[in-house]
Amino acid sequence: MAKYSLSINGKIMSVEADDDTPLLWVLRDNLNLVGTKFGCGVAQCGACTVDLDGEALRSCVLPVSAVGKRKVVTIEGLSEDGDHPLQKAWEELDVSQCGYCQSGQLMAASTLLKSTPDPTDQQIDEAMTNICRCGTQVRIRKAIHLAAKKLNTK
Amino acid sequence: MDFMNSRRNFLKVSALTGGGILFGLVFPSFETNDASTALADYMPNIYIKIKPDGKIVLMAPNPEIGQGVKTSLPIIIAEELGVDWKKIEVELAPLDNRYGRQTAGGSGAIRGRYADLRKMGAAAREMFVNAAAQIWSVSAADCIADDGMVIHKSSEKKLSYGELASKAVTMQIPANPTLKDPKDFKYIGTRITDVDVHSIVTGKPLFGIDTRRKGMLFAMIARSPAYGKTLGNVDDTKARKVNGVKNVIKLKNSVAVLATSTWAAKKGRDALVIQWNTTGKLENSSDHFAGFKEILEKGPTTVGRNDGDVEIAKQKATKVLDVYYEIPTLSHCQMEPLNFFADVRDGKVELYGPTQVPDQLRNDVAEKLGINKDNITVGVPRQGGGFGRKLMTDNGVEAALVSAAAQSPVQVQWTREDDMQNDFYRPAEMYRYRAALTANELLAWHQSAVGIGRGIRGDSYVAGAMVNYRSDSQGFNSNTPTGWWRAPGACTMAYVAESFFDEICLELKKDPVAFRLDFFKKAKDAPVGRVGYDPTKYKAVVELVAKMSNWGTTPDGVYRGFATWFSFGSYAAQVVEVKLEDGKPRVTKVYCAVYCGRVINLSGAENQIQGAIVDGINHAMFPKVTFVDGAVQETNFNTYNFLRMYDAPLDIEVKFVESDEAPTGLGEPALPPIAAALGNAIFAATGKRLRRLPFAGQL
Ligand code: FES
Numbered sequence A: 001m002a003k004y005s006l007s008i009n010g011k012i013m014s015v016e017a018d019d020d021t022p023l024l025w026v027l028r029d030n031l032n033l034v035g036t037k038f039g040c041g042v043a044q045c046g047a048c049t050v051d052l053d054g055e056a057l058r059s060c061v062l063p064v065s066a067v068g069k070r071k072v073v074t075i076e077g078l079s080e081d082g083d084h085p086l087q088k089a090w091e092e093l094d095v096s097q098c099g100y101c102q103s104g105q106l107m108a109a110s111t112l113l114k115s116t117p118d119p120t121d122q123q124i125d126e127a128m129t130n131i132c133r134c135g136t137q138v139r140i141r142k143a144i145h146l147a148a149k150k151l152n153t154k
Numbered sequence B: 001m002d003f004m005n006s007r008r009n010f011l012k013v014s015a016l017t018g019g020g021i022l023f024g025l026v027f028p029s030f031e032t033n034d035a036s037t038a039l040a041d042y043m044p045n046i047y048i049k050i051k052p053d054g055k056i057v058l059m060a061p062n063p064e065i066g067q068g069v070k071t072s073l074p075i076i077i078a079e080e081l082g083v084d085w086k087k088i089e090v091e092l093a094p095l096d097n098r099y100g101r102q103t104a105g106g107s108g109a110i111r112g113r114y115a116d117l118r119k120m121g122a123a124a125r126e127m128f129v130n131a132a133a134q135i136w137s138v139s140a141a142d143c144i145a146d147d148g149m150v151i152h153k154s155s156e157k158k159l160s161y162g163e164l165a166s167k168a169v170t171m172q173i174p175a176n177p178t179l180k181d182p183k184d185f186k187y188i189g190t191r192i193t194d195v196d197v198h199s200i201v202t203g204k205p206l207f208g209i210d211t212r213r214k215g216m217l218f219a220m221i222a223r224s225p226a227y228g229k230t231l232g233n234v235d236d237t238k239a240r241k242v243n244g245v246k247n248v249i250k251l252k253n254s255v256a257v258l259a260t261s262t263w264a265a266k267k268g269r270d271a272l273v274i275q276w277n278t279t280g281k282l283e284n285s286s287d288h289f290a291g292f293k294e295i296l297e298k299g300p301t302t303v304g305r306n307d308g309d310v311e312i313a314k315q316k317a318t319k320v321l322d323v324y325y326e327i328p329t330l331s332h333c334q335m336e337p338l339n340f341f342a343d344v345r346d347g348k349v350e351l352y353g354p355t356q357v358p359d360q361l362r363n364d365v366a367e368k369l370g371i372n373k374d375n376i377t378v379g380v381p382r383q384g385g386g387f388g389r390k391l392m393t394d395n396g397v398e399a400a401l402v403s404a405a406a407q408s409p410v411q412v413q414w415t416r417e418d419d420m421q422n423d424f425y426r427p428a429e430m431y432r433y434r435a436a437l438t439a440n441e442l443l444a445w446h447q448s449a450v451g452i453g454r455g456i457r458g459d460s461y462v463a464g465a466m467v468n469y470r471s472d473s474q475g476f477n478s479n480t481p482t483g484w485w486r487a488p489g490a491c492t493m494a495y496v497a498e499s500f501f502d503e504i505c506l507e508l509k510k511d512p513v514a515f516r517l518d519f520f521k522k523a524k525d526a527p528v529g530r531v532g533y534d535p536t537k538y539k540a541v542v543e544l545v546a547k548m549s550n551w552g553t554t555p556d557g558v559y560r561g562f563a564t565w566f567s568f569g570s571y572a573a574q575v576v577e578v579k580l581e582d583g584k585p586r587v588t589k590v591y592c593a594v595y596c597g598r599v600i601n602l603s604g605a606e607n608q609i610q611g612a613i614v615d616g617i618n619h620a621m622f623p624k625v626t627f628v629d630g631a632v633q634e635t636n637f638n639t640y641n642f643l644r645m646y647d648a649p650l651d652i653e654v655k656f657v658e659s660d661e662a663p664t665g666l667g668e669p670a671l672p673p674i675a676a677a678l679g680n681a682i683f684a685a686t687g688k689r690l691r692r693l694p695f696a697g698q699l
């Protein structure tokens, strides 16, 4: 066990964990930030996606010891009041079905919009590689376009 | 005591301490003869709770697995009750027999409850109106109810349901409440957002996996790595040394490691040294298919349906089309890996987690632990998908056994590998199809099926419209477990039958839409034997989708496939469009027409249809499970391939045939035809007839 100071959602949080513990489980088990989900553990499904210094990162394969000083943003920190343009677009278009994959989808989409404020369909195809078993992809695509519109007319 | 004039349920009304009111339905078997029994005794079956401050809580009685019933069931109550949807709260009901069938499966929740929930809402509304009329000494006919208020039309006096609650409780329960005229519906048939959407997009702890309780240990379980192997010697020395591991428990055919975190439990589990003994046959998928083929060549033994004489027709034919279709084993892969929380102590059991059958789980745990059902509670959170996997209770039962042995609250967490290696799979199948043809006529249709564990019924169309029709099948023995998978039976049957139909259209140079309409006309005008579907409804969806897609005028560079199927009470017809990108077909658009009776929530209904279509495209294109020596080869998404954004259609246009009939199934019916519609489009684009799922490797 070692002590780590992590920057999560704008706060410094200290945790004690084995150095090989994936950030995902530190978030879920140590910090009770359970919005970040477990789906595969092998960087395939994207359910565990967090924002690490502005990049979408699959936290199930990032050992806590490798996080360092980088800033982590989880779904709980995506916006203060749940009013990020993506969150609003997701609500407006009623994107989710079971909902389980959606926090990962939102985090992937939010990093996409950071680098590409008005993504084309092709850019969405390339950036959004998360799995949704319920098949909400059509609405996710629409919601990203809608959020981009909201962002750009702000 | 008044009864509602309902098929089997009784309305119960009682006061809530402090002046509110409760409405619930009670099943006759739970009814006492004592008319004065306070409703408090029946608390768990409550559907409507109105507090004196006007706050209204509606209960959703069936598990929410992503099919939308936590939203759509309360919409039905809210509609008749006359309340403002934006002001109500929805809660998932706990397990209680008085709610009737609390299952998520078979597209049955709305189908089963629509009529009762409407009547209950209407009866409650009438009681509020009557209460207000008495207070104001006016005629009830001069009052209307809306947005949780009763209004006296001429004087515009108003009282809220909250204010009226204590009076309403004393009103007679109407025996025959007047239902709303559907043209006055405010919510039913409109777009209503999922009640949990805000919690979902803000990452609130909604799911079983998010359960955190005081003193809870995290557990992972080592299970057999192959079907046909059972637990032998266990050496847990290393596992116990892993930081955070608290306990190791040997179960009948598995070993549980309990720890202070999920990661520690996993490391401990992976550190176990276990000898697995071969005690059964170690099977191979390749042997399954070889076995299927052998049976199909000889002819399966069970005849499901036999109209006319297909053999004579084959002799008369100028050509007999004779083809084989192959369907692989599939895993469920619901997005939330299985888990369950259990606390078994002092003869009491608390269970909380993902299940589609809470009632069955309670029975199974009662039996396994020898604890009376009354001492077992089952709580059901929102679930990260179901697809039929959680119609099995193994995850909940196992958690109860671990907790009982450890005498501690535990959450058993499965990894994706655990999930995929210990599933109740959609069984592998093989079909042989034969059509007796002349230059322009289909004389006979002969379908034969072999699958692990089960055969097929043979009543779907073209049965009912063919003079010579035969369907036979045979089960195949295997020790690989099988179960229900979204739209069981229909999901594979539709693929093979509708692909084969397309092959026949090509042989006979018929238009796939027009030729199908011929069959529905025959089934209607000159039916042969039992007709297990409604040809008029089939015709309606086929015509609607043809209109939506402008069938017959394909744009340049676009290739189309068509298919239609009836399942779970509803009809779906689909047109898939593909384009070639780098020589490979890519799905760009899907049109879907659905006949499902009245639509409750347009947004949710459309979401189910779109989701089923993407789900169907995914499973037609990418994944398959292969057994080698009893072991599953594809254990995670790196080998069990799944559809990504690029592979999903850019757009899916959905239309519902307008209908006043009671709602029929929605969670499943759009899935069955899509694989065939896609395969037919791929054929149009590439000239390749794909008779084996999944398609991806063959393109
Ligand atoms: S859980 Fe991390 S990518 Fe699936």
Ligand code: FES
Residues within 6 Å of the ligand: A096, A097, A098, A099, A100, A101, A102, A131, A132, A133, A134, A135, A136, B066, B335, B384, B385
């Ligand atoms: S909404 Fe269920 S997995 Fe995406």
